[in-house]
Amino acid sequence: MKRVQAVLTGAFAFALSVLCIVPFAYVLLRSFWTDGGITFQSYYDVFLGSPQYLFRFWKSLALAVCIAFGQLFISILAGYGFAKYKFPGRNALFFLMMILMTLPVQVMLIPNYLMLSYMDLLDTYAALVLPSVFIPIGAFILTQSFRSISESVIDAAMLDGCGVPRILIWVAVPMNKSGIICVFLLSFLDAWNMVEQPIAYLKDFEQYPLSVALAYVPPADTTAHLVCCMLVILPALFLFTLFNKELVEGIVLAEVK
Amino acid sequence: MKRRVVCVFSLIFWFIILCTLLSIRVEQLMKPTVEIREIHMPMPNTSISADALFYDEAGMHLYKVSPSYGWDAGMRVSEYSGYVLQNDRLSNLDNGSFVLYATHDLRPNDEVLIREEPYLYMDDIWVATYPNGIPAYSLAADNITAEVQTDTALLLSVPGADYPFMEGRARTWIETVKSEDYYMQAPESAVYSLNDLYRFINSALPMALLVSLILFSIAIWARCCSLSRSCKENGRALLINSILAAMTLLGIILTLQFIDLPGSLLPSDRITHITCYVAKLSALFSALRDLAQNGSVAADSALRFAESRLILSGLAVLTGAVLSAGKLVFGRKLDRTHSKPKPKHAAW
Numbered sequence: 279m280k281r282v283q284a285v286l287t288g289a290f291a292f293a294l295s296v297l298c299i300v301p302f303a304y305v306l307l308r309s310f311w312t313d314g315g316i317t318f319q320s321y322y323d324v325f326l327g328s329p330q331y332l333f334r335f336w337k338s339l340a341l342a343v344c345i346a347f348g349q350l351f352i353s354i355l356a357g358y359g360f361a362k363y364k365f366p367g368r369n370a371l372f373f374l375m376m377i378l379m380t381l382p383v384q385v386m387l388i389p390n391y392l393m394l395s396y397m398d399l400l401d402t403y404a405a406l407v408l409p410s411v412f413i414p415i416g417a418f419i420l421t422q423s424f425r426s427i428s429e430s431v432i433d434a435a436m437l438d439g440c441g442v443p444r445i446l447i448w449v450a451v452p453m454n455k456s457g458i459i460c461v462f463l464l465s466f467l468d469a470w471n472m473v474e475q476p477i478a479y480l481k482d483f484e485q486y487p488l489s490v491a492l493a494y495v496p497p498a499d500t501t502a503h504l505v506c507c508m509l510v511i512l513p514a515l516f517l518f519t520l521f522n523k524e525l526v527e528g529i530v531l532a533e534v535k
Numbered sequence: 536m537k538r539r540v541v542c543v544f545s546l547i548f549w550f551i552i553l554c555t556l557l558s559i560r561v562e563q564l565m566k567p568t569v570e571i572r573e574i575h576m577p578m579p580n581t582s583i584s585a586d587a588l589f590y591d592e593a594g595m596h597l598y599k600v601s602p603s604y605g606w607d608a609g610m611r612v613s614e615y616s617g618y619v620l621q622n623d624r625l626s627n628l629d630n631g632s633f634v635l636y637a638t639h640d641l642r643p644n645d646e647v648l649i650r651e652e653p654y655l656y657m658d659d660i661w662v663a664t665y666p667n668g669i670p671a672y673s674l675a676a677d678n679i680t681a682e683v684q685t686d687t688a689l690l691l692s693v694p695g696a697d698y699p700f701m702e703g704r705a706r707t708w709i710e711t712v713k714s715e716d717y718y719m720q721a722p723e724s725a726v727y728s729l730n731d732l733y734r735f736i737n738s739a740l741p742m743a744l745l746v747s748l749i750l751f752s753i754a755i756w757a758r759c760c761s762l763s764r765s766c767k768e769n770g771r772a773l774l775i776n777s778i779l780a781a782m783t784l785l786g787i788i789l790t791l792q793f794i795d796l797p798g799s800l801l802p803s804d805r806i807t808h809i810t811c812y813v814a815k816l817s818a819l820f821s822a823l824r825d826l827a828q829n830g831s832v833a834a835d836s837a838l839r840f841a842e843s844r845l846i847l848s849g850l851a852v853l854t855g856a857v858l859s860a861g862k863l864v865f866g867r868k869l870d871r872t873h874s875k876p877k878p879k880h881a882a883w
Contacts, residue, residue, distance in 0.1 A: 322805050325551075327565070329558040330606065332551060483605055494605050512551075516544045520537055 302511075309504035320501035324509065331488075331502075335509055338470065338487035341403060342513070345469035346462050348411035353461050357420025358446055362432065372421070375414040387478050394479060405479035406487075410469055416461040423457030423531045424450060459521050460528020467514055542760040549756060553749065553787070560791045561806050562646075567639050567798050568699050569612075569647045571600055571632040582624040586707045587635045590721035597625060598634040598641050600649065609646040620718060636701035638798025645803075650699075659696040660729040660833050663689040663709055664822045667723055675708045683831040688822035690831050700728035700799050727819045729837055731797035736844045741793035743848035747855020748790060752783045754859035758866045 310316050324331045360372055390409045391400070399405045427450055435449045451458060476490045483494065488510055495503040518525070572583050588595045597618050603611040612634060619627040632649075634641065641647070663669075665687050674681065674691070683690040689709070697704065705726040710717075759776050762769040802811035820841070826834035 319805070322807065325554040326558050326561050326807070327805065328562050329555055332555040332558060335551070336555065484608070491606070496606060499606075509551075512544075512547065516540070516547075519540045520544075 305504050305507045309501055309508060312501055317501075320499070320505045323499070323502050324505040331506055331509070334486075334488045334491055338489065339513060341406060341487055342466050342469040345407055345410040346466035348407060349413060349416045349465040350458065350462050352411055353416030353420045353465075354446065354451065354458070356414075356417035357424050358450055360417065360421040361424035361427075375417060379414045379418055383472075383474055387474060390475075391478055400479055401481050401485070403485070406469075406472070406475055409475070410465070410472070413465070413468070416465055419461050419464075419528065420454070420457055423454050423528065426531060427453050456524040456527035457531055458528075459524035460531075463517055463521055463525050463528075466517060470510075470513060538760075538763050542756075542763065545759075546753075546756055549752065552784070553752075556784075556788060556791060560794060564794070564796050564798075565801060565806055566646055566648050567637045567641060567803075568650050568701075569600065569634045569637045569641075570650045570701065570704070572635050573632045574628055575630060577628050577630065580626070581628055582626040583628065583633055583635065584707070585620055585623045585625050585718045586703055587625060587633060588620075588718060589634075589637070589641055589703075591640065595718070595721075596641075598643075599629075600632045600634060600647060603644075607644060607646075610649060612641050612643060612645050612647055614643050623713065623718065636703040638699050638701055639801050640803035642803055655698040656695045657698040657730060659693045659698075659700065661691045661693055661696075661705055661709075662727045662729065662819060662822050662826070662834070663691065663705075663724060664727070664818055665689070665724045670710070672709055679708060683826050683829050683834070685822075685825040685829050688825055690826050690834060692833075696728075698730075700731050700797065702726050702799055725815075725818060727815075727822075728797070728799060729833060731799045732819065732837060733840070734795055734797045735800050736841050738794045738796050739844050739848040740851060741790050743851035744855070745787060745790045745794070746852050747858070748783050748787050750855050750859040751862065752780060752787075754862040754866070755780045755783065757863055761867070 309320060310318070312319070360368065386409070394400050394405045394408070399408065431449060431453070432445060435445045440448065471489055472487070473490055473493075476486050480486060483491070486494075488506065492503060492506055492510070495506065572587070574581060574583075588597060590596075597615045598612040599615045600610050600612055603609060615629065615631075615633070617627055617629065618625045634647075637647070660682075668686060669684065669689055672689075678694050680692050681689055682692050691709065693708075702725065705728070706722065706724065709726065710724070755776050759773060759780075762773050762776065766773065796806075800812070800815055802808035820838070823831075823834040823838050827838055
């Protein structure tokens, strides 16, 4: 009976894996396939024929890295503050942050648009970076994981003469590596895949990141579109394969507390 | 596991960086320069020369240039099919800019550069090849002189020729005697510029250097992967290899600037279309050999120059391959001198 159950579970897991892999395999195979048969023309077009696809790739990468580091910086400060300081209204503020976290991106588009317009930042990359840097999910995760650092460790560091910045840099951050990598990964992927914000805040097509510009690839270049999809997968695939353990640990740490 | 992931993805990202640099240069080289005729509010008798027709397997085409947006931003060509061919002229034209000549064959949606004033002129030597024998011809200008002739090729001296060289225009300067069905079929003849041939041959050495640098960069990557097994001990060696990689990248950027392939010898679809180069160059060199045998000094010196440059380029690639192999084989010894020795255990 147990054997049958194991076989069934294995078969179900295999079927699920196939379901997950099929779209990826389709993109990969279709990128080599045109009406005329197997061709590398689209790979030539994207990687060698014109730099526009790769320029956009680097532009998107730079944007996502800026946003991820910015969000990480803000989240570390906010997370440490919520976790280690007691101040009036802390719980209310944290609750407010949690409410903000549950709001979908689309709800915040118009208020953000109005604010950015007021600050004269529309049609600039700052319009994408600034609102993304202050997304509260990173602060929430890091608050939970900073709470796992024992007070005695912080006290010992203070007794050794460390101020708050040094404690943060030399004690809290290294002890919370998985939480920090988790926040970096999540914010990077969020920024890498953003679609609504560039459409709302940017007017010029030249400014669009790859995630948005892909939708504008002419229908005649379907295979080039699919090659771009392969290109889009790369940074995410790299980060996931490199930090999958830290990502799981970071999320677990945030949930446990 | 992490080390392997970093190694594999560093090679992938290295290739993306390389492709970005190459694609910038490829786009510059592959963008054809075109000469246009602008037509505003055409009258019934408005017409352009039928020399503006381009030929391929699908037949003859007349192209217009217009601005495009989005992914296809820039000046792009599109086909205009409403023309009427009559008495060597194309009429029934629309408003717009029609392509008269181009540095190489065009395809719909190609991005082009429009030749604008101030126009450049340069002394040139043209080689016209006629596989079925030289037809009756007359030269359109007094300054063009036919210097040497064989059964199938003609060598012409052209002082102050338009630059860049456009084959279609060159053909109109030579073939002024046209039969009735001249425009109804793809021309069998081809006209080449020796200036362009020299530009092409001069690019051979930088291209060989580029190949060598790419090979060397792969060797550096392989060494770095090997060194990353113990990053702490090999930190200095890794740093030196990283500096070497950065210098190789700089070398690639600089080398790319010296690659200047002429449009007339480039394929219309992709720069890596080797069979197109083989077809064009074998036809040209065969004509040059015949012309050199008939006493043409220009053809002879072009052949000698090509020969010497090709040997030099071959040597450059070979040197690059040997250096890369040397980096892999002897790099271990060199890197060991930069690595920290492992601490010896105290003998109790």
